[in-house]
Amino acid sequence: MPRRAKRACRNAPEPDPEMPSGKRTKAMKTETSDKLVVEGGPSDSTKKAQAAKDCGNESSRYWLMKSEPESRMEKGVDVKQFGIEDLKAQPKQTACWDGVRNYQARNFLRAMKVGEEAFFYHSNCKEPGIAGLMKVDVQFIRMTKRFIPLAELKVHHQAHKASGGPLENMALFTRQRLSVQPLTKGEFDFVLSLEDKKPS
DNA sequence: GCCAACGTTGGC
């Protein structure tokens, strides 16, 4: 089974209800049309509410989205992956985010609102970590001032877990395999504050 | 490449 989890596809959705590319890898079960494009459109409502409930708070304004920046060989096939540089290189620096199969991750995708900010996280690579910022649509905003490695985040997470702090419940560690995850403002701000600090 | 964590599937 060709896996293309968590990554964006080249080519932006942008404004219009572009219907065509229903190119999901494979529908799960009997799920019919799930378009995983994160795009504008105040359309769906109930699912949004559901997803909002999932993240515990009506509006989580910040997100972390994982994608694999390095291509890999999988079963003899070169599986193209998608890193932040690829996003940056897109027309309008915008891409659609497909390949997410986990239902919870998909609910989060649906709960997103255009314009909300998300970290672009590089996973399954030499150095996993946060590489940049984007806004839901999904458009490149900027690279982080420096790459923020998973290892560094983990150190903070451990410390905060022990004695309190913004990263104590960060989903990156508590929900290990979730490829699209919400961040609280506290988490988001703390991670951003690391940009200006020396790598630890 | 290894393998732990954990999500999904399907028999019962």
Add this chain to the structure above:
DNA sequence: GCCAACGTTGGC
């Protein structure tokens, strides 16, 4: 609905 087998994620 339980749970064992299986598949995937993703750090190391």
